Amino acid sequence: xxxxxxxxxxxxxxxxxxxxxxxxxxxxxxxxxxxxxxxxxxxxxxxxxxxxxxxxxxxxxxxxxxxxxxxxxxxxxxxxxxxxxxxxxxxxxxxxxxxxxxxxxxxxxxxxxxxxxxxxxxxxxxxxxxxxxxxxxxxxxxxxxxxx
Amino acid sequence: xxxxxxxxxxxxxxxxxxxxxxxxxxxxxxxxxxxxxxxxxxxxxxxxxxxxxxxxxxxxxxxxxxxxxxxxxxxxxxxxxxxxxxxxxxxxxxxxxxxxxxxxxxxxxxxxxxxxxxxxxxxxxxxxxxxxxxxxxxxxxxxxxxxxxxxxxxxxxxxxxxxxxxxxxxxxxxxxxxxxxxx
Numbered sequence: 001x002x003x004x005x006x007x008x009x010x011x012x013x014x015x016x017x018x019x020x021x022x023x024x025x026x027x028x029x030x031x032x033x034x035x036x037x038x039x040x041x042x043x044x045x046x047x048x049x050x051x052x053x054x055x056x057x058x059x060x061x062x063x064x065x066x067x068x069x070x071x072x073x074x075x076x077x078x079x080x081x082x083x084x085x086x087x088x089x090x091x092x093x094x095x096x097x098x099x100x101x102x103x104x105x106x107x108x109x110x111x112x113x114x115x116x117x118x119x120x121x122x123x124x125x126x127x128x129x130x131x132x133x134x135x136x137x138x139x140x141x142x143x144x145x146x147x148x
Numbered sequence: 149x150x151x152x153x154x155x156x157x158x159x160x161x162x163x164x165x166x167x168x169x170x171x172x173x174x175x176x177x178x179x180x181x182x183x184x185x186x187x188x189x190x191x192x193x194x195x196x197x198x199x200x201x202x203x204x205x206x207x208x209x210x211x212x213x214x215x216x217x218x219x220x221x222x223x224x225x226x227x228x229x230x231x232x233x234x235x236x237x238x239x240x241x242x243x244x245x246x247x248x249x250x251x252x253x254x255x256x257x258x259x260x261x262x263x264x265x266x267x268x269x270x271x272x273x274x275x276x277x278x279x280x281x282x283x284x285x286x287x288x289x290x291x292x293x294x295x296x297x298x299x300x301x302x303x304x305x306x307x308x309x310x311x312x313x314x315x316x317x318x319x320x321x322x323x324x325x326x327x328x329x330x331x
Binding site: 054055058059061062065066084087088089090091093094097098100101125126127128132133135136137138139140141 | 192193194206207208209210226229230232233234235236238241242244245247248249251252253254255257258
């Protein structure tokens with residue numbers, strides 16, 4: 001019932017507000033499984049979109065790093081380029097760290113593979129790897145809030 | 149009524165007392181309070197429930213605000229960041245990172261000796277609880293009533309058997325009345 005009503009409301013909205021059909025397609029339906037390739041290309045496109053801002057990049061990255069998966073190298077590259085477009089290198093480094101963290105207990109096998117795939121992009125953009133910047137080990141100890 | 153007054157709304161029929169309150173109090177909207185929470189830091193994302201607070205957390209690595217307040221040094225560096233990133237030195241990159249984020253992944257996931265404090269507090273509270281129980285048991289209660297004396301309890305048991313209480317499955321069913329002893 002809800003589905004039928006929602007469908008009717010959506011079609012009515014489409015008619016009155018002129019919502020483009022691409023957005024409607026992006027909505028996943030019940031019972032359909034999105035393939036890994038489709039998922040990757042969806043996020044690749046999301047980060048590659050013209051005029052994406054830091055807000056949306058953070059939203060996409062937060063979502064991806066909250067999922068039970070390791071982002072594929074293409075998605076990581078796309079995210080890095082998005083960071084370049086909004087001129088935020090901190091975001092790029094944090095994104096790399098997050099992707100490394102998503103490798104979990106398989107860091108020894110998956111992370112070198114990721115690094116190998118994305119290193120051309122890293123070199124092109126001038127983003128240091130986590131090892132180069134020295135963030136693979138704790139750099140600073142945090143002062144207790146009671147001592148500040 | 150009160151709610152409106154505290155929101156700084158001037159009411160047409162309000163008396164003199166309330167008039168003073170409404171002129172002193174500032175009109176706080178939702179956005180003012182949330183902005184004040186950020187403490188003048190750059191709001192860069194939605195964050196947790198739209199709250200502009202900073203947190204280092206692997207589940208949610210991009211908080212709503214940058215960690216540090218903008219100053220002139222960082223402004224100069226941000227200008228430099230607009231250009232080629234290869235021209236940025238490593239300390240520059242680190243500074244930019246620390247401007248946006250407080251701790252790196254390696255730092256906030258580092259194992260801390262905090263467990264010692266947790267164990268310590270747990271043991272201390274257990275010790276104090278045992279001590280309180282001992283003190284109360286030794287000094288806190290009155291003496292047992294005289295009905296707890298062994299002699300009186302035996303007498304009560306005798307009377308229970310004599311009255312044949314619970315004769316089917318209970319106490320008296322275990323007593324052999326013909327032999328006058330326990331079955």
